[in-house]
Amino acid sequence: MKKNVRLFVLFVLLALVVGACGTPATVAPAPVQPTEPAAPAATEEPAATEEPAAEEPFRVAVVMPSAINDLAFSQSMHDALLRIQEEMGGESMFEIVYSENMFVVDDAAAALRDYASQGFDLVIGHGSQYGSSLQEIAPDFPETSFAWGTTVDTFGLPNVFAYEAASDQGGFVNGAIAASLSESNIIGVVGPIETGDAKLYVDGFKAGAEAIKPDIDVRVSYIGSFSDVALASEAANTHVSAGADVLTGTAQMVVGAIGVAEENDVLWFGTQSNQASLAPSVVVASQVYHWEGILAEMIDMIKGGTLGGQSFIIDLANGGEVIEFNPEYELVANVNTVAEQTIQGIIDGSITIDLGQ
Amino acid sequence: MISDLFSVTVLVGILASGIRLATPYLYAAIGETFAQRSGVLNLGVEGQMLLGAFAAFYVALTTGNLGLAVLVAMLVGAIMGLAMAFVTVNLHAQQGISGIGFYLFGLGMSDLLFQKMLGTVETVRGFPRIHIPVLSDIPGLGQIFFSQNLMVYAAYLLVPIAWFVLNKTTLGLKIRSVGENPEAADSLGVSVAGVRYFTIVLGGTLSGVAGASLSIALLNVFQQNMTSGLGFIAVALVYFGGWRPWGVLGGALLFSMVNSLQLWIQVLGIPIPSDIAVMMPYVLTILVLVASVSRVRGPSALTKPFERED
Numbered sequence: 001m002k003k004n005v006r007l008f009v010l011f012v013l014l015a016l017v018v019g020a021c022g023t024p025a026t027v028a029p030a031p032v033q034p035t036e037p038a039a040p041a042a043t044e045e046p047a048a049t050e051e052p053a054a055e056e057p058f059r060v061a062v063v064m065p066s067a068i069n070d071l072a073f074s075q076s077m078h079d080a081l082l083r084i085q086e087e088m089g090g091e092s093m094f095e096i097v098y099s100e101n102m103f104v105v106d107d108a109a110a111a112l113r114d115y116a117s118q119g120f121d122l123v124i125g126h127g128s129q130y131g132s133s134l135q136e137i138a139p140d141f142p143e144t145s146f147a148w149g150t151t152v153d154t155f156g157l158p159n160v161f162a163y164e165a166a167s168d169q170g171g172f173v174n175g176a177i178a179a180s181l182s183e184s185n186i187i188g189v190v191g192p193i194e195t196g197d198a199k200l201y202v203d204g205f206k207a208g209a210e211a212i213k214p215d216i217d218v219r220v221s222y223i224g225s226f227s228d229v230a231l232a233s234e235a236a237n238t239h240v241s242a243g244a245d246v247l248t249g250t251a252q253m254v255v256g257a258i259g260v261a262e263e264n265d266v267l268w269f270g271t272q273s274n275q276a277s278l279a280p281s282v283v284v285a286s287q288v289y290h291w292e293g294i295l296a297e298m299i300d301m302i303k304g305g306t307l308g309g310q311s312f313i314i315d316l317a318n319g320g321e322v323i324e325f326n327p328e329y330e331l332v333a334n335v336n337t338v339a340e341q342t343i344q345g346i347i348d349g350s351i352t353i354d355l356g357q
Numbered sequence: 358m359i360s361d362l363f364s365v366t367v368l369v370g371i372l373a374s375g376i377r378l379a380t381p382y383l384y385a386a387i388g389e390t391f392a393q394r395s396g397v398l399n400l401g402v403e404g405q406m407l408l409g410a411f412a413a414f415y416v417a418l419t420t421g422n423l424g425l426a427v428l429v430a431m432l433v434g435a436i437m438g439l440a441m442a443f444v445t446v447n448l449h450a451q452q453g454i455s456g457i458g459f460y461l462f463g464l465g466m467s468d469l470l471f472q473k474m475l476g477t478v479e480t481v482r483g484f485p486r487i488h489i490p491v492l493s494d495i496p497g498l499g500q501i502f503f504s505q506n507l508m509v510y511a512a513y514l515l516v517p518i519a520w521f522v523l524n525k526t527t528l529g530l531k532i533r534s535v536g537e538n539p540e541a542a543d544s545l546g547v548s549v550a551g552v553r554y555f556t557i558v559l560g561g562t563l564s565g566v567a568g569a570s571l572s573i574a575l576l577n578v579f580q581q582n583m584t585s586g587l588g589f590i591a592v593a594l595v596y597f598g599g600w601r602p603w604g605v606l607g608g609a610l611l612f613s614m615v616n617s618l619q620l621w622i623q624v625l626g627i628p629i630p631s632d633i634a635v636m637m638p639y640v641l642t643i644l645v646l647v648a649s650v651s652r653v654r655g656p657s658a659l660t661k662p663f664e665r666e667d
Contacts (some may be wrong), residue, residue, distance in 0.1 A: 278479075
């Protein structure tokens with residue numbers, strides 16, 4: 001019996017290890033040795049050869065709640081970091097390390113602390129659920145700069161940046177276009193949980209639709225989950241059965257809803273990432289987050305010695321939010337005008353978004 | 358506003374989407390019923406589903422052959438079942454914990470394969486809806502019963518088959534006797550290990566199909582952790598259904614109908630906070646479970662490893 005117990009414990013440990021490998025802590029790309037810039041002659045001691053010329057790479061670590069390819073929140077950050085890397089001259093100048101799928105806040109906190117103790121220049125907690133962890137960790141590493149979002153709260157700490165997306169702005173534009181295109185005057189929204197970035201987008205969308213057509217019926221359903229693809233799909237089905245001819249939704253589980261939109265030939269508006277690839281025939285436009293602008297600002301400040309204390313916001317005016325139209329969907333000319341006027345109006349301040357409550 | 362719920366459109370909508378939502382539960386829970394009737398609790402269903410979902414999606418994406426995709430999903434589920442059977446039957450492992458191990462393996466492995474082999478969320482052409490001629494044109498009923506996809510129909514067909522096998526065949530008798538009194542079954546010459554291997558592998562196979570029903574029939578996408586707890590609800594539905602296929606069907610339908618009801622409540626703008634609406638199916642399930650728990654008794658040997666005394 002004892003032998004069996006031991007075997008069993010061994011098995012469970014094995015299963016846990018294998019499970020853990022796949023899910024929470026995929027760290028990549030591994031810190032690559034700067035092989036390219038090394039002179040061809042220097043074979044034995046590449047590290048010591050280019051001391052004077054080579055600049056230390058800027059090192060960023062980021063912890064994300066979902067996968068880097070979720071076509072939503074986490075991907076927006078990963079894509080932004082890759083763009084910065086490209087601008088700064090590749091991996092030898094800008095090193096990115098990430099942990100994805102960190103749904104469990106405890107695990108995320110451990111990862112954040114690990115990264116901080118490894119001396120990264122900037123450690124990002126990409127999820128509002130990581131705030132309280134960062135508040136605890138940041139004071140222990142006064143030399144390291146931290147950033148987290150989406151929020152405006154830096155906790156008054158000198159080494160914490162905060163960032164937020166004015167997702168209500170893109171939501172407003174999407175809503176205005178959606179209302180212009182809707183013939184049934186019923187629009188369905190599939191949301192995850194009624195809070196944070198999702199709620200802001202949905203409320204903005206509703207305000208935008210109502211600004212174009214005051215009598216439009218924007219119906220919102222929150223499915224209570226960020227991962228339940230099946231329920232998101234059924235929520236979309238429900239909207240279509242109830243007469244909606246335009247749908248939108250936010251967070252990573254909406255991939256199920258986009259499929260339903262395509263199957264029923266109902267229009268779709270995306271947010272957080274460009275979702276046109278999933279259903280080229282029905283995706284009209286997506287609000288895309290470009291965090292690279294504010295990240296570049298943060299990096300400049302860090303290089304100048306300021307490690308935090310400021311909060312950033314991306315919006316249409318500063319280019320952090322971009323409405324990306326799907327080239328395969330041909331927008332009617334007069335609706336295109338509505339879209340352009342709405343975007344322009346928000347940027348120059350002539351349109352103010354009233355979120356009601 | 359509440360009166361909006363009682364229109365034909367809404368009732369038809371609730372029934373049609375309830376039937377769709379119940380499909381993956383049915384495959385997984387019927388498979389689990391076999392395993393539990395033979396005395397094995399398989400908590401790895403969710404992991405088997407995820408691997409099945411990925412396998413089916415990948416095969417459908419690369420070959421376009423949906424039949425092959427389902428077969429591969431079955432095979433992957435069966436292999437997972439085989440491993441589970443080895444651990445529980447031969448090694449006498451504690452079933453609940455090893456099942457969780459298998460769940461984590463499936464979760465991690467399906468994610469890893471997804472990252473390495475696909476890398477991004479894609480869509481696939483899955484089983485189309487079948488519009489049965491004439492019948493699908495019946496107002497209401499047609500939309501509910503006669504315009505679903507093939508995997509939905511197969512799931513419902515599975516219920517009477519499972520009932521028949523469990524109650525009317527020698528195999529079913531063996532399964533039940535192994536789950537009730539393995540010592541007695543063994544003394545009558547029934548191979549306890551053999552029967553349990555069969556039911557666990559069958560359970561794994563059907564869990565694989567449950568995953569496939571999501572990834573290539575109902576949703577036509579694959580995403581990390583896309584089952585999102587569905588496999589665990591399937592295990593609960595076996596208890597809920599009193600270890601009987603028809604009971605499982607009832608439980609799956611009740612849970613799914615209430616879930617689609619809450620979706621309609623939100624869509625119609627009935628002023629109930631979304632958090633409360635989302636809880637409804639779970640609360641109802643717990644209530645029914647509490648009310649029915651004294652009436653049904655599970656297999657006596659459930660979760661108990663069998664060690665033959667020589």
